[in-house]
Amino acid sequence: METKELLKKVREIELKTRGLTKQVFSGEYHSAFKGRGMTFSEVKNYQFGDDVRSIDWNVTARFNEPFVKIFEEERELSVFMVLDISGSNNFGTRTRSKKELMLEIAAVLAFSAVANNDKVGAVFITDEVEKFIPPKKGRSHALMILRELILFKPKNKGTNLNEGLRFFRNVVKKRSICFLISDFYDENNFVEGLKIANRKHDMVALRIFDPVEKELPNLGLIKMFDAENNVVKWVNTSSKKVRTHYKNQFIKSEENLNVQLRKSGVDYASLSTDGKYLAELNKLFLKRSR
Structure with missing residues (x-):
């Protein structure tokens, strides 16, 4: 991406999310995340x-x-975002991909932190830690994180949330707020790692998903690509049996994920690429502020 195009995209994201931050999260952020x-x-x-x-x-x-x-x-806090940039997050069928949704969420959180004079930092992860950005204050630092998130090309495509959580626990000694943002397609058991992190830090899990991951549309014979394992499969979406099986598998994995997140003791929300994520995020903030 050329510099001019990058700056334009970052500016568009800032303008869009700055308005959302003021409109939706001006009071909720402050009351949901209290000082030390x-x-x-x-x-x-x-x-x-x-x-x-x-x-x-x-x-x-x-x-x-x-x-x-x-x-x-x-009030001064350090806000971290542990961002899962694995291959599965490039998927999207509506107005945005999961990665683009992650970018918007990261912008909302970063500018909320800036507005409250908090520091903000980030960790980019796949099945290993790809990049660490130490926390700093100010708009220019928040914009730098967004630019990095847009341009960064990960070395790996897999997911291991434990690696990111372990790195975060070892590097960040001072109690901080940490948003773990991922689609949580991780075959590793991350519950214990999340529990340990939550004992020292204020952990919040934000799960992102696309509506098609929930229910397959009837599109006939289609080619599906597993971006994390480089596997291609042909799927007959015209078959009601196939669509029912796919839906049941999603429901099963959803229930399992909810159980795991409840066991970890963290607050969490599921955010969709279909544009309705703000209501869920706002609901989470309001719940925390009570």
Whole structure:
């Protein structure tokens, strides 16, 4: 992709997601992801109902009337995105591919972090860690992450979420918010790795999918390509038996994934490429803020 075309695409994504960030996530992001603790802000005159444990005895003695300390939440956070860029995420049949949906979600999260003066970083993974971008503040850093996500060509096509989670745990020592964004087509058991990461960090799993992965359309004999294993199969989608089997397999894998994510103890949401992902993301943020 040429520089001019890249800059245009990044700008389009920024304009689109910046509006969404302000419209949908302005308050939810702040309340859903709280800071590390409380820090002293100021003192005020004691009023009936104030916690007596907050009385500032030095100021009270100086002015001969009671004053209490006011504390504010320490807001500065580090937000990480562990992004699964394996071969299966190139699939898409609607307005966008899964990778393009991931790019939009990453932009929304990155600009939400920037708007709240938080640091943002990223880890790109396949079946190994492909790239690490340390967290920094500011719009220019968020845009750099998006440019890298657009241009980056992974060495591998497979998926091993444990590798990404292990790297994240080992490299990031300070408690952070971490969004694991993937279609979760991973034959490895990642539950224990997610549990361990969630003990130290605030983990959130965002599962992306395309509607056709849920239910095959009747398109006759079609060629299907497994991008992670380089396998081609011809599938007769006219057969009701084939379509029913495909749907049942999806339901089974969906139930299994939901069980695994619940076991890991993390908050999660499923986001579709058909354009309805914002409502689910907003629902997740609202649930966390209660």
